[in-house]
Amino acid sequence: MAGPGVAPAGAGGGGGAGGGGGGQQTTASPNIPANGLLGYKRTWWRRVAPCLAFLAAFSTAMALLLVWSEAAALRRQAFDANMTRDYVLYSVSMDNPQLIAYIREVHFKPTTHQEFSNATQTTEEKYVASLTQNKREGVYVEYISRIGASSSSAWLDSNLNWRGVLILTDPRSFFEAQKSSRNSKTRVLHSCLSTDKVIKEITYHQESEVQVTKLGEGPNSLVSSDDGLPTTRLKCFPLYSVLLAYNVTTLDYLSLDSQDIQDGQVLDTIPWEIVRISVLSIRWSTHHSTVETKNLIDKLTSRRYKLVETTDTGKRIFLYSTLLKI
Numbered sequence: 001m002a003g004p005g006v007a008p009a010g011a012g013g014g015g016g017a018g019g020g021g022g023g024q025q026t027t028a029s030p031n032i033p034a035n036g037l038l039g040y041k042r043t044w045w046r047r048v049a050p051c052l053a054f055l056a057a058f059s060t061a062m063a064l065l066l067v068w069s070e071a072a073a074l075r076r077q078a079f080d081a082n083m084t085r086d087y088v089l090y091s092v093s094m095d096n097p098q099l100i101a102y103i104r105e106v107h108f109k110p111t112t113h114q115e116f117s118n119a120t121q122t123t124e125e126k127y128v129a130s131l132t133q134n135k136r137e138g139v140y141v142e143y144i145s146r147i148g149a150s151s152s153s154a155w156l157d158s159n160l161n162w163r164g165v166l167i168l169t170d171p172r173s174f175f176e177a178q179k180s181s182r183n184s185k186t187r188v189l190h191s192c193l194s195t196d197k198v199i200k201e202i203t204y205h206q207e208s209e210v211q212v213t214k215l216g217e218g219p220n221s222l223v224s225s226d227d228g229l230p231t232t233r234l235k236c237f238p239l240y241s242v243l244l245a246y247n248v249t250t251l252d253y254l255s256l257d258s259q260d261i262q263d264g265q266v267l268d269t270i271p272w273e274i275v276r277i278s279v280l281s282i283r284w285s286t287h288h289s290t291v292e293t294k295n296l297i298d299k300l301t302s303r304r305y306k307l308v309e310t311t312d313t314g315k316r317i318f319l320y321s322t323l324l325k326i
Contacts, residue, residue: 087201094197094238094269103237103245108165108187114179119154124281127309127317128156128253131279138252140164141242143193143266144173145258152255152281152315157182162253165246167191169204171232187246193256194236195265204234238269249275256282257315264296272303280305280318 092099121129132138140162142153147170156162163185168174174190194200243249254277256266264282280300284293296316297307305318 088196089199092199094240094271095244096241099199099237099241100244103189103241107189107191107235107237108245109178109189110184111178111180111182111186111188113181115176115181119151119158121155121159122150122152123311123313124152124255124315124317125155127311128152128279128281129160131308131317131319132252134160135252136160136162138162139248139250140253140255141167141239141246141251142253142255143167143239143257145169145192146283147173149257151177152257153253154180154182156253157186164251164253165189165242167193167242169234189242190234191242192234192236193242193266194238194269197238197240197269199238199241200236202234202236204232239266240269240271240275243275251275251277253277253279254281255315258283259285264292267299276320278320280320281315282318283314284316285314 129135138156138160140153140156141164142151144151144167151166153162153164153166157164158181161183163183165187166177166182167189168177169190169192171190174188178188192202192204243251264284267282270277282296284296288296300307300318303320304322305320307316308319309317311317
């Protein structure tokens, strides 16, 4: 039995235990449900996904645009190089049958008679009519390589029933002439005349800001608009090839109307032993020197041509004469 100062073991032990329990206080951590965290991630992804998709699409589009622009630049460079490069077909002769058929079947265009031709006789046509004694049903070739130039064969065509080939370098002039009411046997050719005995393909640069009128509204003007057209490719045929395509080697009248100082070389491509031209007219501008002018006259004199007139428009008219001494 315990003494009076000693507490019972059971009671003391219980008290100690109780005291010990009161001294150590524990705190429970919060418990976040797993489904809540998953929902938070889904919400974040829904917000970010459209932005990521836009960035991906934008990056792809920009990459494709860059590739396309680089390819377009290369194509443009190739196109520009092709448009500025002249081609010469040395292996094709002037009298090649396939070339003749090609000009006749592909490039010769008849007039469509969509516009009435009220041609006014030009000063040059007065000389031609006089030199040919007002011949009817004559044959001509007229080459115009100047925008806004007046035709010097329209009156002969409509009043004396002449026929021939009208060669034009300007596409607008070509389309206007094609709509005119010329002889049904007349052909219009969109081309240039080669200064060599070979076929060429060149880049044709059109003039701009040229004020002219339609055929019939002015003195035989062939151009209808001052709107510029893109640079075009143009084939240049020898004059002899054009004559063969038209089935003629004898001309009553040949007119060369161009500002190009090299167009006098067109005469050097003519086989004079085969081709006969009665009246020859060539534009000879002030850009030519006195020596060049004398050389032209001497060259034609050696072919039995005599200078008979110089018009106020700068055309020099030569007449073939069998009586002219060489």
